[in-house]
Amino acid sequence: MTLLRVENLTARYGVAQVLFGVTLDVAEGEVVALMGRNGMGKTTTVKAICRMIASEGGLSFAGQSLNGLPSHRVARLGIGLAPEGRRCFRDLTVEENLIAAAQPGAWDLISIADLFPRLGERSNQRAASLSGGEQQMLAIGRALMTNPRLLILDEATEGLAPIIRQEIWAAIARLKRETGTAILLIDKSVRELAQVSDRAVILARGETVWSGAFADITPEVSETYVGV
Numbered sequence: 001m002t003l004l005r006v007e008n009l010t011a012r013y014g015v016a017q018v019l020f021g022v023t024l025d026v027a028e029g030e031v032v033a034l035m036g037r038n039g040m041g042k043t044t045t046v047k048a049i050c051r052m053i054a055s056e057g058g059l060s061f062a063g064q065s066l067n068g069l070p071s072h073r074v075a076r077l078g079i080g081l082a083p084e085g086r087r088c089f090r091d092l093t094v095e096e097n098l099i100a101a102a103q104p105g106a107w108d109l110i111s112i113a114d115l116f117p118r119l120g121e122r123s124n125q126r127a128a129s130l131s132g133g134e135q136q137m138l139a140i141g142r143a144l145m146t147n148p149r150l151l152i153l154d155e156a157t158e159g160l161a162p163i164i165r166q167e168i169w170a171a172i173a174r175l176k177r178e179t180g181t182a183i184l185l186i187d188k189s190v191r192e193l194a195q196v197s198d199r200a201v202i203l204a205r206g207e208t209v210w211s212g213a214f215a216d217i218t219p220e221v222s223e224t225y226v227g228v
Contacts, residue, residue: 001028003150003182004049004079007058011048018044019055023208024201026150029180031172033193033214035226036203042186043084045203046154049184050074050081062149075101080148082139084155084186090128094119097127097138098145105147106179112141115171133164140171150182151175157187165189172196190226202226 002025009022019041026032034042048055051071059066061077075081089097098112098119113120116137122130127138136156143151153172157165169192175181176196187193193200194214202210202217202225210221217226 002026003028003030003062004184005058005060006045006049009045009048009055009057009059011044011053011055013053017206019048019206021207022048022057022203024211026182026184028149028182030199031176031183031185031197033197033200034184034186034203035190035193035200037226040203041206042203043154044206046081046083046152046184046186049152050079075146076103078147078149079152080143080146080150081152082136082143082154082156084158086132086135086139088127088130088135088138088142091126093124093126094130094138095123097142101142102145103147107144107147112144115144115174116141116167131164133160133167136160136164136168137171140168148181150184152184152186154186155188156185157189157192165192169196190222 004026006022006024009019011019022045036042047053049059051066051069051074061079066074089100095109098109118134119137119141127135140156157168173196185197197214199212200214200217201208204225209225
């Protein structure tokens with residue numbers, strides 16, 4: 001069953017158009033990599049899906065249109081976002097961050113601590129005192145605490161130490177293996193994306209230029225649209 005459907009999505013910042021026709025979908029339990037070079041519209045697409053910016057085109061989730069909905073209503077429908085840049089509540093503790101937007105379901109403080117033991121060990125620390133990697137884990141944990149049907153991870157490993165990156169990739173693989181949560185995943189590491197992604201959608205200059213099974217990405221496609 002298709003969970004998220006995006007059709008011919010366009011968006012602009014003021015007079016500058018950024019998206020010119022993004023089309024993608026994510027099925028129940030599927031991991032889809034949203035790929036492309038910097039500035040090609042990936043984060044803008046995420047913001048449009050979550051209704052953080054105005055857009056035009058088809059947007060639906062679980063058969064319900066997202067057009068015109070405020071972002072908090074989209075979150076309530078079952079879309080959890082760990083945004084680029086982490087954006088934790090710095091003056092709140094780890095536990096307070098996690099329960100701030102929590103919804104009933106399988107994900108609770110105990111299960112988050114099982115996925116990310118560092119968060120369980122630091123539950124009473126202020127988010128501002130955490131390392132960058134721990135803050136990223138907290139952002140993912142906070143999104144999971146909404147018990148989403150679709151988890152969106154925007155650059156979840158960018159700028160992190162290798163050991164922390166490995167922990168986060170292991171957590172993503174575990175989410176796929178054990179929970180069946182649908183994931184829309186933005187990251188630059190093709191090697192790690194290949195290990196967890198079922199399909200890929202590639203953007204260039206604000207539009208979808210390639211989509212298909214991740215294993216079908218050829219070296220030519222990667223070099224043209226993804227490589228530095």
